[in-house]
Amino acid sequence: MLLTEPHHAAFRPPLPRLTTACAPLTREVRVVNEFGESRTTAIPAERDLTVYVDKRELVTLMTLGAHPEWLVLGYLRNQRLIESVHDIESVTVDWDVGAASVKTRHGIDAIEERTARRVVTTGCGQGSVFGGLMDDIDRIRLSPSAQLRQSDLYRVVKAIREQESVYKSAGSVHGCALFRGAEMLLFVEDVGRHNAVDTIAGWMWLQDPAEMDGADKVFYTTGRLTSEMVIKSAQMGVPVVVSRSGTTQMGLEVAERVGLCTIGRATHHRFLCFTHPQRLVHDVVPPRPPQALAP
């Protein structure tokens, strides 16, 4: 053991073994345009991935397929079916059969019961959330002092704008990203935006927990600030969510309640802070848009 594993491994239980299944993210298709001309264009790939936990079928996810192993980990985490990443022995994805096989170390307690209740939610992608969506939120404690500087918010928005993406080449996908201040740690796209955030949650689970404290993180999503996005961000301990889109009423209410700062309609210098504006430090003054003269 001492010969093959670094010293600190003794202090941390092993991480799951993961395949690295890959598959093309876009494909070319023939289309006809408004002049009746035949053309080719790229569309995002979309595959079904059926998740089996200890040989029991759990769910089928429709995914772009960029990081299926992280997606499965994050799905199990965000559905609160598994408490610790160390409880998972392996995740094996095989695109030939569209299956992700999860092997746990100790099984999942009362899995039948915990996957019985269905709530159809607003967001894109994983509309179905097992169990009561709101059950846990009063237990969430986000760092009360965590703040984001407006100058860093502008760097976040700029980094997203400049990011190479499936969206730019093929459209029809949602993106999310995790930032530490203005530094982008991970950028993920998927056909369903819940898959994208779950993939980030799965990736975070695999990192050193000391590095992955959420308090200094910012979560970006191209989608709306719905209640599920807010809850998933809060579950990861991330106190600020930024979007180019707007908010829904439930998203706003949940963010109010858990102390999360939601910033929507963020493009270039413009944005609206919907909740907990005390987390936003106005350290720069953006240029005023040109205005019509008063009559």
Next chain:
Amino acid sequence: MLLTEPHHAAFRPPLPRLTTACAPLTREVRVVNEFGESRTTAIPAERDLTVYVDKRELVTLMTLGAHPEWLVLGYLRNQRLIESVHDIESVTVDWDVGAASVKTRHGIDAIEERTARRVVTTGCGQGSVFGGLMDDIDRIRLSPSAQLRQSDLYRVVKAIREQESVYKSAGSVHGCALFRGAEMLLFVEDVGRHNAVDTIAGWMWLQDPAEMDGADKVFYTTGRLTSEMVIKSAQMGVPVVVSRSGTTQMGLEVAERVGLCTIGRATHHRFLCFTHPQRLVHDVVPPRPPQALAP
């Protein structure tokens, strides 16, 4: 009976009794903008509606709440839980408790079994579809001769552009509409776009079937052309789906298979026809966009 019902009612079983629950579609909230100034803005309302069928809890939908009774009817129809609208005696929506109570005439056969399988799908809103999504599609026969004229397509896009909407005032909702040729029959918005299409399906169910043959209809959605959108349109017998957004791979594959014409990226004069372009009649030539001179 003859005194209170019109003559033709004798030939058609009774329609369900429906409440007409209403509630405000937007609300004003305080926000802070990029200058640190406090402002108000409108956001769409979002409510949870738990559907009970014969006193059994079926699902909780998150909805804007514009037409909850049609939504519930369309949900039951599109999930293929109830075959005929005449099998439903009443739908009673009470926003005070967030409940829709459905009373059927004869119950739903094997409801436990038919709601057991879960597929998490790509689209927005009702991600969860009971039973196999694709099980029925090979039984769908869309009118082989149905076509849409390009001039009518442009009228559809223009009607949507000019439609007064929650989206214009508050953003963060999806819209759908049903057209007969270029005539808009119904426009529906919801926080989840599957709710919007289900509401249209519910409304269609209530109309005279002779009027609601899908062959001369066009379905418009602001969302992506995902497989569920294509399937729901095909289930309504509507052979053409138009969107301002793009397509996903599964959406394209299902549309190919059922013979449905999908038209995406439709804005002003531009569009891409992804599938079955023979349904589109090029009766007008749009203006060419200005082009850079060849070198």
